[in-house]
Amino acid sequence: MPPTHAPSAAPDAQPPSSGDSQARRRALVRARHRAACVPWFDDAGRHTVPLPGDVRHPMWHAMSFLEGGSTAVARANAMLRRQLHEGGGHFWTSGMASILTRFRGRLKDDLAAALLARLAESLPDEARQRFRGYNDNFPSMAALSTVLGGQLTHDRATINAGIRTLRTGQRLLERRGFLSEYASPTYSAITLTCMAEIVELSDHEEARSIALGIEHRVWAEMAARFHPATSFIAGPHSRAYMADMCAHPHNAHVVLYQAFGDGVFVNPLNAAFPPAPGQALHGGDQMLAAHTAWQTTPTYHVPDPVLELAFEKPTPCVVEGDTEHAAMHRNVWRDRRQPVTPYAECPAGSSHLYTWIDRDAALGTSSRPFLDSYQHTACHLVYRRGAEPELPHVASLFTRYLMDDPPPNRHEHLNDAGRTLCIQHESTAMVLAWPKPAWQADADHQPDPVGVGVASLKLSLLLTCFYDQQPEAWIDDQRCEGLGGRSEDPAPVFLADGPVYLAIQPLAIDDHGRDAAVQVSVVNGFLMIDLVNYRGPKRSFSVEQLVSTRNGFVLDVARASDWPSFEAFRRGRADAHVTDRWSPPDAMRDVRVERDGLTLEMAVSPFSEGIKHRSINGRLVRAPKLRLPHGIETTLPWM
Secondary structure, three states: OOOOOOOOOOOOOOOOOOHHHHHHHHHHHHHHHHHHHHHHEOOOOOEOOOOOOOOHHHHHHHHHHOOOOHHHHHHHHHHHHHHHHOOOOHHHHHHHHHHHHHOHHHOOHHHHHHHHHHHHHHHHHHOOOOOOOOOOHHHHHHHHHHHHHHHHHOOHHHHHHHHHHHHHHHHHHHHOOOOOOOOOOOOHHHHHHHHHHHHHHOOOHHHHHHHHHHHHHHHHHHHHHEEOOOOEEOOOEOOOOHHHHOOOOOHHHHHHHHHHHHHOOOOHHHHOOOOOOOOOOOOHHHHHHHHHHHHOOOOOOOOHHHHHHHHOOOOOEEEEEEEEEOOEOOOOOOOOOOOOOHHHOEOOEEEEEEEEEOOOEEEEEEOOOOOOOOOOEOEEEEEEOOOOOOHHHEEEEEEEEEEOOOOOOOOOOOOOOEEEEEEEEOOEEEEEEEEOHHHHHHHOOOOOOOOOOEEEEEEEEEEEOOOOOOOEEEEOOEEOHHHOEEEOOOOOEEEEEOOEEEEEEEOOOOOOOOOOOEEEEEEOOEEEEEEEEEEEEEEOOOHHHHHOOOEEEEEEEEEHHHOOOHHHHHHHHOOOEEEEEEEOOOOEEEEEEEEOOEEEEEEEEOOOOEEEEEEEOOEEOOOOOEEOHHHHHHHOOOO
16 A cells, blocks of 8 residues: 655745745646646547536636646636536636636637626626525635626626625624534535635725635634544534545645645645545545645635644644524425424524544534535544554544445445434533434435335444454454444444544434344445344334434543553443433433443434433533634634
8 A cells, every 4th residue: 555645845944824835735736637637638628538527627627727838728728618608506607707817818818708708697696695504615606706706897786796795604603603514524625715716816805804704714613623643624524425424535635735734644646646545536536636626726814823723732622613504304294294394304503513632533523413414424533543644544433324224335425314413522422313204205216205115224333444454343242253243232332443442332222123233344345333223124114203213322432542451441431321211292302321420411302303401410511602722713703
């Protein structure tokens, strides 16, 4: 296995986030990009290799090609000319606004005029966007499109619309510690790119000022959550794909490397041209290459205290704050027998985000799900197995509620078919979970949530084992030989993996018919720990049966060096006392877990996702607006 860390250049005399340092990294990464990707297109701008049918990719590649030699520039012009038949949408308009502002002198005159006309047609739709508790990268791209697009078309009304969009982002961050689309390894990078472009390219002082404030706030979150030992953004994540869940390279690594430098040891130089062996890929290597071209375009603006936060956090430390989200639905409530409305299933609300960061590991949870949970990682652990800064030594563990036993694939998104409510104290997290009726309907694309049926219901914890690592696994007092085992009754699972010990204590796992309550197996490079509610012939469950189904666990993460042996750790974590009661009269679930001086309690209503209380050692838990190491939050805008 070749090392995945390659030096980028001689060490910078200036801070890694300085403009000159970023320019050096940009030039090096884009030279690699052009060497790899210019041959992907012919002189007419057509693909010469199989590429995803995504109109965005040629546009993003062009941002790098336009900084190259005559061949690359000519290819970029040909590729963009084909974009005249595309257009519309946030990605296209924001990319084209940047290209026309930055590179107009390298475009053919007739092409630049035609692209500008197409951009102008798209701006009215972009002007209606705002930050509203959904996918913040959309209004971020719309703000870039309208601020720069209005500038290009000399339309002050469009510029003002972009500023109004930015103001809604400012108001959100005046209320909350984090954006709604928090810590997404895919999409937070897009928000950073858009804000940095506005700061660099806008002629309007207010637009630049607000964009810089939003950029600083997002950088503070990314730096505070950055885990140097794994080169990853610690969880939880609002929106994540499989590459993100596996803590493998994605968009975040592009902007982190561009702004932070070689301390980000997983970066585009060793993960994009070409990808590392065994690397999880979202959309294949072509998408990562295209995003690298796009997201190395701006110069990012990272305050010095925030940069220090990335690499000089005390360990252990805690990052926490609040966020808000809008209502969402999955079109399940189309059957008139169900006495609820479409937006009742995934209600609007706020969430407490909590991330514990230690030297070798980082664990994070969100108290409530983001939108419909489809891409949400409610509980995410990342840690290093070995001392070398290499991708094969990075491990992650994440949860998905699964229907019908879909096998995980490192390159394909695995949706969460359930809902979760969480509480965390330092390195201990408690996760309450249940299946979501919409996914029973979506499984066979049927409108009736009652009449479709599923063959299995389970909550799975998935641990990445892509490079033949063999963590030691036990179910209660039985070792899992060959990393396989099962228990008919709920029982704790223990793992020893390099410098980290893990204990997974199941909560109540309601039995709807099954051959085992706990099962450990290896599937496609994932160690799967399944907490099973049902496995058998395909059958239907009512909405009430699904939402009242109990599942969940308590996860403890420990330094191996803090224990005399793995056996001692297992004995020390085997004495947890779990009380998990369901009350039919008020449809409430009350959970209490006591062990070793720590008591975690939650009382919740799965039907409304209301949280009656969350308590630690008898004290009510409330989310602060924002709490970062070293008190950095006091230096940030709008606090």
